[in-house]
Amino acid sequence: MPKNPPRIAASLLRRVLPPMDRDYLVGDYEESFQRKLEEEGALSASLWYWIQLVRTAPEYLLESFYWRAVMFKNSLKLTFRNIKKHMINSFMNISGLSIGLACSLLIMMWVQHELSYDRFHENADRLYRVVYSSDDGDLHGSYLPGPLTAYLREHFPEFNSTTGFRPWEAKIAFDNKRFSSIGSYVDTSFFSMFSFPFEKGEPKTALSHPNSIVITENLATKLFGQDDDPMGKTVSYNSGVSESIPLTVTGILKDIPQNSHIQFDFLLSFEILHDWMKTWRNKNVFSYVLLEKNVMPEEVNQKISGVLKAHKYDGNLNLYLQPIKSIHLHALGGGGRITYVYIFSMMALLVLFIACLNFMNLSTAQSEQRFKEIGIKKVVGSSRFQLIMQFLCESMILSLMSLLLAVFIAVLFLPSLNSMLGTQIAFKCTPNLVLSIIGIALLTGAVSGCYPAFFLSSFHPVPLLKGNVGKLTKGKSRSPLFRKTLVIIQFVLSVGFIGCILFINQQLHHMRNKDLGFDKENILVLKASRGFLEKASTIKQELLNHPGIQSIASSLLRIDTWESSDFSSAFSWSGKTKEIEGLIGQNWVDYDFLKTLNLEMTEGRFFSREFSSDSTDAVILNETAVRIMNINEPLGKEFIFVPGSPNERKKTIIGVIKDYHTESLHQEIRPVVLELGGGSNVYIKLQKGHITETLRYIERKIKEIVPGESFDYIFLDEDLDSLYKNEQLLGKLVRYGTLLVLLISSVGMFSLASFSIVRRTKEIGIRKLLGASGFRIMFMLTKDLMNMIFLSVVAAWPIVYLLMKKWLDNFAYRINLSIWIFLLSGLMALVIAMLTISYQSIRAATANPIDSLRYE
Amino acid sequence: MKYLTRQEELVLLSVFRLKDNAYLISIQDHLNHFTGKEWSISSVYIPLSRLEKKGYLKTRIGEVTEKRGGKAIKYYQVTKIGMKALAELEAINETMWRGVKCPKILQE
Numbered sequence: 001m002p003k004n005p006p007r008i009a010a011s012l013l014r015r016v017l018p019p020m021d022r023d024y025l026v027g028d029y030e031e032s033f034q035r036k037l038e039e040e041g042a043l044s045a046s047l048w049y050w051i052q053l054v055r056t057a058p059e060y061l062l063e064s065f066y067w068r069a070v071m072f073k074n075s076l077k078l079t080f081r082n083i084k085k086h087m088i089n090s091f092m093n094i095s096g097l098s099i100g101l102a103c104s105l106l107i108m109m110w111v112q113h114e115l116s117y118d119r120f121h122e123n124a125d126r127l128y129r130v131v132y133s134s135d136d137g138d139l140h141g142s143y144l145p146g147p148l149t150a151y152l153r154e155h156f157p158e159f160n161s162t163t164g165f166r167p168w169e170a171k172i173a174f175d176n177k178r179f180s181s182i183g184s185y186v187d188t189s190f191f192s193m194f195s196f197p198f199e200k201g202e203p204k205t206a207l208s209h210p211n212s213i214v215i216t217e218n219l220a221t222k223l224f225g226q227d228d229d230p231m232g233k234t235v236s237y238n239s240g241v242s243e244s245i246p247l248t249v250t251g252i253l254k255d256i257p258q259n260s261h262i263q264f265d266f267l268l269s270f271e272i273l274h275d276w277m278k279t280w281r282n283k284n285v286f287s288y289v290l291l292e293k294n295v296m297p298e299e300v301n302q303k304i305s306g307v308l309k310a311h312k313y314d315g316n317l318n319l320y321l322q323p324i325k326s327i328h329l330h331a332l333g334g335g336g337r338i339t340y341v342y343i344f345s346m347m348a349l350l351v352l353f354i355a356c357l358n359f360m361n362l363s364t365a366q367s368e369q370r371f372k373e374i375g376i377k378k379v380v381g382s383s384r385f386q387l388i389m390q391f392l393c394e395s396m397i398l399s400l401m402s403l404l405l406a407v408f409i410a411v412l413f414l415p416s417l418n419s420m421l422g423t424q425i426a427f428k429c430t431p432n433l434v435l436s437i438i439g440i441a442l443l444t445g446a447v448s449g450c451y452p453a454f455f456l457s458s459f460h461p462v463p464l465l466k467g468n469v470g471k472l473t474k475g476k477s478r479s480p481l482f483r484k485t486l487v488i489i490q491f492v493l494s495v496g497f498i499g500c501i502l503f504i505n506q507q508l509h510h511m512r513n514k515d516l517g518f519d520k521e522n523i524l525v526l527k528a529s530r531g532f533l534e535k536a537s538t539i540k541q542e543l544l545n546h547p548g549i550q551s552i553a554s555s556l557l558r559i560d561t562w563e564s565s566d567f568s569s570a571f572s573w574s575g576k577t578k579e580i581e582g583l584i585g586q587n588w589v590d591y592d593f594l595k596t597l598n599l600e601m602t603e604g605r606f607f608s609r610e611f612s613s614d615s616t617d618a619v620i621l622n623e624t625a626v627r628i629m630n631i632n633e634p635l636g637k638e639f640i641f642v643p644g645s646p647n648e649r650k651k652t653i654i655g656v657i658k659d660y661h662t663e664s665l666h667q668e669i670r671p672v673v674l675e676l677g678g679g680s681n682v683y684i685k686l687q688k689g690h691i692t693e694t695l696r697y698i699e700r701k702i703k704e705i706v707p708g709e710s711f712d713y714i715f716l717d718e719d720l721d722s723l724y725k726n727e728q729l730l731g732k733l734v735r736y737g738t739l740l741v742l743l744i745s746s747v748g749m750f751s752l753a754s755f756s757i758v759r760r761t762k763e764i765g766i767r768k769l770l771g772a773s774g775f776r777i778m779f780m781l782t783k784d785l786m787n788m789i790f791l792s793v794v795a796a797w798p799i800v801y802l803l804m805k806k807w808l809d810n811f812a813y814r815i816n817l818s819i820w821i822f823l824l825s826g827l828m829a830l831v832i833a834m835l836t837i838s839y840q841s842i843r844a845a846t847a848n849p850i851d852s853l854r855y856e
Numbered sequence: 857m858k859y860l861t862r863q864e865e866l867v868l869l870s871v872f873r874l875k876d877n878a879y880l881i882s883i884q885d886h887l888n889h890f891t892g893k894e895w896s897i898s899s900v901y902i903p904l905s906r907l908e909k910k911g912y913l914k915t916r917i918g919e920v921t922e923k924r925g926g927k928a929i930k931y932y933q934v935t936k937i938g939m940k941a942l943a944e945l946e947a948i949n950e951t952m953w954r955g956v957k958c959p960k961i962l963q964e
Contacts, residue, residue, distance in 0.1 A: 004925070005925075018905065020905075021901070021905065021930065023927050023928065024880070024927065024928060024929065024930035025880070025897070025901060026925065026927050027924035027925060027926075027927025027928065027929060028879070028880040028881050028897055028901075028924075029897060030923070030924050030925035030927065031881050031923055031924050032881060032884075032897065034923045052896065052897065055896055055898075056896050056897060056898035056899075059896075059898040059899065059902060060898055060902075063902050063905075
């Protein structure tokens, strides 16, 4: 009785044998086994069988890899032939995908840059900044009293070390070279907390002596040149508010990386901090702390929250810790750059998504031209799996090709992205980046290739080969629902983007052109220094001599950029009948304030030199204040500041000024009271024309009268624009997004239209032969598409409405969501679609029917 | 003609020599006998399958026997192109050896 080979080995062997010849080979092994059995016995035969398995299995496996590689090579060859054969289509496909990929590549680099902020510190996980919030959570801030850091260090063992950080712009001089640069006062523990590497010098002792200074390589080169060794040299330091002092250079730092939220060129000892910054009364120093290991920040928050209150500094401020890693992205009290990281990432995904849809759509549409190929492959014995793999492989190759183009596009557009966002991202090929973009490209290829792959491989080969395509899609419409859906999704997004950008533009335009209640054209704003203010009247006289200067005024607070915290005075008035909530904003202005800024009075008069009592006993309210106070005849009534406190002051209301905007248009106008005074914000109204010449005159005069005064100015309208920086950035982003989405969907539509026209060439020819007009045929060709566009427009409108309503809610003064804009967005999408397909439809409609019918 | 590997050459020649009785085990025996080396089944099969794919060999499915565990036998036969390849090989070998002799020492 014949013995069988060892069962496990036999089944293993079956697995590695090539499927084509498996049965015969098993037989061959069996035969050899039987022979061994007869000659040498059971044990040795079994052993032999096992050895055969171990020795030969790798060879079979290698062989199967060999054939797979051969197949892959074949697939590759086919892919390239296909790309070449459908040149235009492939180009459309690749360009669509590469735009999507380039977009996501750029955004990925940016996001990576944003997320990398402050992570390079060794102790980044334990580093925190001390910040405060008010009891009601409205007010947040990070400037704190100077003595706080030392206090925290001494009283709380949870802190490993703490350092103050007081940025300061100062002049540093060596020999005859003088540079104005930004640096900071820090404690000696600064270097043990943060990881800013030293080029030269000893971190531990660098700032232990008060008269030492640590500078960055950049500043060192500027001051001492390339060759000189700056260590131990003495520089003269002028903080601008006191006499110059000599400081010894004790360390050179490597330049501060851009992804650090603290930037500086030099560091000084906290010891020489100006005295007025060392009191608990002022808030102007940042506090950074390094927690001990295993200390939870929440525990510390509870302990330190009352520290400010304990020093009777401010009644309602609570301290808490903010992780250093979140400072850059998260604004205190919510929001911040992280919003843009989200918006950007969303946009990248959307664009990539649309590009994928495009790709799917095009490959499926193209499929009919490949029915023969698929049919023959199936007949010759290719399995469905093999076909799917071939198509996937094809789309991945296409997406890798797009990636090459995408990298090129990204490198091209990186500088403009940088300038738009104010960043300095460099194209660095880190292994992480390379791997992830290749990953994204492959994933994109797989996602966009999977539908065509499954769709194309699903057909029965016989009708494919007979060219009987009609049978395949029997019962389905000519272009399957799936593809229609894809086109509709693309168009919904396009219309959505168009609608959003129209509304955003309108709101931006509205904000820029809204009458703010004061003039903003040709008004120069200067930030006056102490020296300037001392000689203000002389300067004013000198300047007014120039014909190009109409008038000059000043105020303590800038007229346009108030913050919520500026409305903080309690007030009352004579004849007050009911309690009111809320505080009033105070500003001190001079006599020419009204004239210079072209404000208007509604009642009474403005401050005037003719009334000497104005400087002590007069206030002017704005309309909103009067309305809130609800008094009919405000003139002559008594206005009381901080009622019931030792600082209570009483003044007479002499006029009511027409409402003007003190804040951005996000906010309603709030009550304001003006007193006579003035301050460091100087407004100079210029005559139109010759502005550069006038500016030069002003600069010369100011420098003449106040030597050493810098002439930093801004125009009021530019200053106002800066209030809407975020909105403008959003506008830009959405504009680019719209452009990309439209571009990609147009590319898709273009090739889709050309496919459907090629497919219907004969039909068009016959129709023309039977007497259809060119217009009729145009209509027929575009009808399908128009239907889809209408559908997507209708689907997009509610989305736009909801999004924009939410966005506009941020503004107290906003545009209406007018129906016209909705209609316009739809119309624009329609026109763009028409333009994209018109070329081909016109060509098809005007073609000579003979040409399309001659060949069979 | 593409050049064959040494293994393919020997296997092709064996199939030719064995005439109607060329199947894996017989080829293996044949090769073992002539080369004096141990050929494993896979090392015979892989050249065989490649030759088959190249069109040098055709196959015929034979009888089922009990000593083969109930599996059919697969016989190989040299095709016309295979013959051509063999002829070419022979010619090349002959022309290349003509007029030279391997030194005795190395032959041993």
